Amino acid sequence: MTLSLSGVGLTHANGQAALTDLTLAVTQGERVAIIGPSGAGKTSLLRLLATALQPSSGELRLFGQQPWALSARQRQQLRRRIGLIHQSPPLPPRQRVVTAVLAGRLGHWSLAKALLNLIYPQERQAASAALARLDLSDKLYEHCDQLSGGQLQRVGIARVLYQGAELILADEPVSAMDPVLAGHTLEILSQEAQQRGSTMIASLHAVDLALAHFPRVIGLRDGRVLFDKPSQAVTPTDLEALYANAQLQVSVPASPVAPPVTLHIPRC
Amino acid sequence: MNPHRTVARDPAALPRLLLTLLALALLWPGLALSELNLAVLWQADNLATMGKFVGAFWPPAHDTDFLDLLLTATLQTLAMATAGMALALLIAVPAALLASRALSLSALPRGGRPAPWAQALRWPVRGLLIVLRSVPEIVWALLFVRAVGLGPTAGVLAIAITYSGMLGKVYAEIFESVDQKPTRALLLSGSGRLAAFCYGTLPNAAGELLSYTVYRWECAIRASVVMGFVGAGGLGQQMDLSMRMFAGNEVASLLLTFLALVLLADALSRLLRGRLQ
Numbered sequence: 001m002t003l004s005l006s007g008v009g010l011t012h013a014n015g016q017a018a019l020t021d022l023t024l025a026v027t028q029g030e031r032v033a034i035i036g037p038s039g040a041g042k043t044s045l046l047r048l049l050a051t052a053l054q055p056s057s058g059e060l061r062l063f064g065q066q067p068w069a070l071s072a073r074q075r076q077q078l079r080r081r082i083g084l085i086h087q088s089p090p091l092p093p094r095q096r097v098v099t100a101v102l103a104g105r106l107g108h109w110s111l112a113k114a115l116l117n118l119i120y121p122q123e124r125q126a127a128s129a130a131l132a133r134l135d136l137s138d139k140l141y142e143h144c145d146q147l148s149g150g151q152l153q154r155v156g157i158a159r160v161l162y163q164g165a166e167l168i169l170a171d172e173p174v175s176a177m178d179p180v181l182a183g184h185t186l187e188i189l190s191q192e193a194q195q196r197g198s199t200m201i202a203s204l205h206a207v208d209l210a211l212a213h214f215p216r217v218i219g220l221r222d223g224r225v226l227f228d229k230p231s232q233a234v235t236p237t238d239l240e241a242l243y244a245n246a247q248l249q250v251s252v253p254a255s256p257v258a259p260p261v262t263l264h265i266p267r268c
Numbered sequence: 269m270n271p272h273r274t275v276a277r278d279p280a281a282l283p284r285l286l287l288t289l290l291a292l293a294l295l296w297p298g299l300a301l302s303e304l305n306l307a308v309l310w311q312a313d314n315l316a317t318m319g320k321f322v323g324a325f326w327p328p329a330h331d332t333d334f335l336d337l338l339l340t341a342t343l344q345t346l347a348m349a350t351a352g353m354a355l356a357l358l359i360a361v362p363a364a365l366l367a368s369r370a371l372s373l374s375a376l377p378r379g380g381r382p383a384p385w386a387q388a389l390r391w392p393v394r395g396l397l398i399v400l401r402s403v404p405e406i407v408w409a410l411l412f413v414r415a416v417g418l419g420p421t422a423g424v425l426a427i428a429i430t431y432s433g434m435l436g437k438v439y440a441e442i443f444e445s446v447d448q449k450p451t452r453a454l455l456l457s458g459s460g461r462l463a464a465f466c467y468g469t470l471p472n473a474a475g476e477l478l479s480y481t482v483y484r485w486e487c488a489i490r491a492s493v494v495m496g497f498v499g500a501g502g503l504g505q506q507m508d509l510s511m512r513m514f515a516g517n518e519v520a521s522l523l524l525t526f527l528a529l530v531l532l533a534d535a536l537s538r539l540l541r542g543r544l545q
Contacts, residue, residue, distance in 0.1 A: 013379060052456055054377040072373050080458025090449035092471035094544075103467040107458025114463035163457060 001064065002028045002167055002199040003049060008058035010044055010223075018044040019223040022058070026199055028166075031190060033210035033231070034203040036220035037243055042203035043087075045220065046169045049201065050084040051075065062167070080107030083165025085202075087172040089156030093145035097136070097155055100144055101127040104163035130162040131155070133188055149176035154185060161192055168193055170202035174209070182206065186213045207239060324516025328524060337506065342525055345502035348420045348495075349488035352427025353481075359400070359432035364439035367393040370448060370469055371461040380448060397440075401433025409495040423492050423500030430491075431484060438480055446472035478540050486533035493526065 003026050010019040018041045026032055034042050047053045048060065051067045060067065062082070067075055083104070091100045098121045105123075106114055117123055124140065131137045134154040139147065147155065153176050160168055173189065174182035186202075190213050193200040204210045210217055211231045219226040219234075219242040227238050308314060367390050369375060374383040382390075405426040412422035443465075451468030455461065496504015503522060510518035 050456055052376060052452075076373070076455075076458050076460075078458070079456055083457060084453070086453065090447070090453045090468075092447070092450050092468065094474075095450075095467075095471045099467065099471075103454055103459070104457065106454055106460065106463040106467060109463065111460060111462050114460075115466060118466055160457075165457075 002026050002030070002062070004059075004061045005055075006059045008048070008055045008060055010041075010048055010053060011056040012044075017223060019048065019055075022223075022225060024218070024225065024228070026201065028199055029194070029197045030216060031193060031200045031214050032202075032216045032218060033214035034201065034218045034220055035205070035207055035210050035242065036203075036226070038205075040220040041223040042220055043171050044223075046084065046171045046201065046203055049167070050082055050169050051079055052084070076107070080163075081166045083160035083163045083168050085153075085156050085160050085168065085170040085173045087153075087175055088149070089152050089159075091144040091152065091155065093143070095144050096140075097131065097142050097144060097147070098124055098127050098140050100155055101130055101159045101162050104159040104161075107163075127158075127162060130158040133161065133192065134158050134185065150174075150178070150181060153177065157185065157189060161189075164196070166196075166198050168198050168200040168202075170200065172203055172205060175205065179206075182209060183212070190214075321514060321516050324514070325520035327517060328520040329515070329517040330521065334518060334521065338503075338521060338525060341501075341503045341506040342529070344420055345489060345492050345496070345504070346529070348423045348492040348500070348502055349427065349485060352424045352492070353431060353485050353488050355424065355428035356431035356435055357481075359428070360435035360439060363393055363397055363432070363436040364443065365462075365465065366390065367397060367436065368440040368443040370443040370446075370451060371455075371465055373455060373461070376452060376455060380452075394437075394440075397433045397436040399433070401430055401437065403430065405430040405491050406495060406498065409500050410498050413499045418499040418501070420492075420501040423495045423502065426495060426500070427488050427491060431488060435481070435484060439477065442473050442476050442480070443469055446476075475541055475544050478544065479537055482533060482537035482540065486530055489529050489533065490526075 003024075005022050005024045008019060008022045008024075009017065011017050022045070034045065036042055044053065048055060049062070051062070054068055062078060065074075065078060067078055070078065089100075099118065102117050102121060102123055109117070121127065128137050128140055131140060131154075134157060136151060136154055136158065139151065139155075144152065144155065153173060157170075157173060160170075168189070170189070174185050177185060186209055189200070189202075192198075202210075202214070211234060214231055216229070217231045217234050218228045219238060221242055226242055227234070229238075365371060369380070369382050369387075369390070372382040372386055374386045375381055408426035408429050409422050412425045416422055416425070446469060448469075450472070451464050454464035454468045459467070492500065492502050493504040493507065496502045496506070497508045499505065503525065507519065507522050510522065
């Protein structure tokens with residue numbers, strides 16, 4: 001069992017509930033897509049799994065451990081097994097691609113090795129190999145600010161591949177790519193995850209990609225699981241219910257307190 | 269639409285006017301307290317004294333003996349500033365890393381705000397930096413001149429102590445002011461804090477750190493000159509001697525040397541920042 005959530009809720013600091021009573025289990029090697037409308041809590045869920053957010057209630061287990069019951073040092077050891085692919089990869093603009101990829105293994109390296117590779121990239125072969133999987137090996141010594149959004153996303157993916165994460169979490173990993181490249185990149189990511197036996201959870205806004213590349217699909221809406229089934233079993237009715245326009249329906253608001261109606265009169 | 273229709277007055281005008289008046293009202297007692305009286309400058313005998321002194325500036329002293337002396341003093345001043353900065357960095361860098369919230373692990377799930385206990389642990393370091401920089405370097409220099417005797421050592425120690433406080437504070441703030449996302453992402457993938465700092469914060473902060481450090485080095489040169497007046501050697505001591513002897517031409521040469529040193533620091537800063545791009 002890679003991860004399990006039971007009754008997990010997440011409330012943001014502003015009091016807004018992002019996730020409510022989530023119960024979920026994912027076994028080692030599974031590949032799961034999370035789909036749902038904007039603001040459904042997809043990113044919150046992934047950040048929760050990446051231990052970037054602490055659940056407000058319920059129990060979260062990763063690799064059989066409760067990350068928030070561990071000491072800070074043990075939690076860092078747990079975190080090196082998790083790789084989070086960001087929608088817009090947080091890379092310093094002046095950093096070179098090779099350094100950005102090598103940074104994936106900082107959790108496994110000693111400080112001395114990290115500093116050495118910062119000055120002179122000794123592990124450039126491995127970085128180049130990770131980039132080659134994503135057709136980016138010619139960008140090895142470019143600066144990150146010279147890359148397009150889609151190329152940056154692929155650098156972010158290469159970093160997590162180089163990290164060798166056992167749990168790959170991807171937040172809209174292909175959102176800045178054209179449809180063909182997006183499909184191709186997801187295909188490579190899936191292959192790599194399968195070869196290494198890594199678990200992969202990705203949030204996607206393109207439903208067709210989710211259904212095509214992931215055996216299991218979770219529909220998230222208003223911070224709750226609407227459906228959780230094999231991708232073949234997802235019906236058009238499911239999708240309609242998932243994406244039904246919240247603004248047209250009078251649905252139960254996500255936050256318990258409805259915003260007070262105020263008349264906005266401009267002063268001047 | 270009527271073009272002559274009156275547009276509502278700028279609502280910010282009144283507060284701005286009041287703030288300006290308030291600032292002036294606060295400045296006036298300041299002028300009175302500092303006993304500033306510009307008329308003194310234009311009294312006949314004062315003008316004559318200054319005129320004679322400034323008149324002796326030309327030509328600047330350039331005999332070999334004095335140039336030898338000038339070179340030694342310049343090198344001494346540069347060495348004092350550089351050694352003082354190097355010692356200051358030894359204290360400032362670790363202190364800045366400890367004081368900065370940028371590398372906080374407890375801040376990760378809390379939106380960048382470290383846990384209260386972690387924040388409490390940062391306060392002693394911040395307090396140390398405040399103590400280090402609150403005493404002016406000239407006071408430290410006077411103290412060390414008594415302790416270790418006349419000479420550059422006192423100046424080096426004085427610069428090291430005061431500047432470590434300033435550098436540490438500003439470094440910590442620079443670390444916090446740059447984009448935190450790269451560092452947080454690295455910490456989240458299990459990286460150690462120093463490694464995350466080197467790969468995540470440093471690339472963004474390097475330019476600002478460099479220009480501030482070189483600027484502080486320039487300040488250290490000026491400070492070492494001032495400390496020369498209390499016996500810490502270098503150009504300042506030479507300046508003190510020349511002023512006492514009313515040797516205007518030597519003062520002029522010394523001032524030109526200061527100008528050259530500041531130009532040098534400026535050029536160095538530009539060069540280093542250019543390399544970084």
